[in-house]
């Protein structure tokens with residue numbers, strides 16, 4: 673009995689360490705795929721946009737994910753799936769904002785504040801501010817998004833709408 677009490681927590685700690693690693697790997701993929709999708713959008717590259725969507729939609733194993741996060745992971749995959757079959761780059765703006773929102777709700781529910789480097793472009797900063805629920809990042813970019821209602825947007829869902837407008841207003845690549 674004493675043995676079980678002693679070993680139980682140790683075993684649990686070890687597996688949760690390993691699980692954490694796997695989750696972080698999955699997250700780095702998410703960050704890269706989301707960034708690729710944004711970049712493909714800005715370049716008007718439909719093929720690359722669809723491929724990034726396909727990668728986001730993939731059902732990789734995420735061991736040890738808390739149950740309450742399941743719906744958010746499925747939401748990311750389902751936006752990924754719709755991006756993978758989008759018929760034109762221009763149609764993707766609202767879906768990219770929805771993607772940022774789905775990333776953000778999971779981080780919010782799990783109460784994690786992931787760190788990631790600042791991004792060069794305003795729409796990229798806005799995307800990752802929403803996705804990482806990062807107030808400071810939002811405050812850095814809000815003024816630059818004034819034409820799209822940046823400073824007035826105080827909730828994450830209002831900010832998602834700002835992101836959609838700023839993505840739609842990007843100059844169209846030839």
Ligand code: HEC
Pocket residue numbers: 692695696699700702703706737741742744745748771774775776778779782784786787788803
């Ligand atoms: C199902 C929940 C969930 C979803 C959905 C989710 N994340 Fe995460 N994310 C996490 C958790 C949890 C962590 C913190 C790592 C940990 O502690 O397991 C994290 C960490 C991160 C990190 C930091 C990784 C590092 O290097 O430490 C980044 C960047 C990130 N997420 C980006 C994203 C992006 C972009 C999306 C959407 C495309 C996304 N996440 C969707 C749960 C989620």
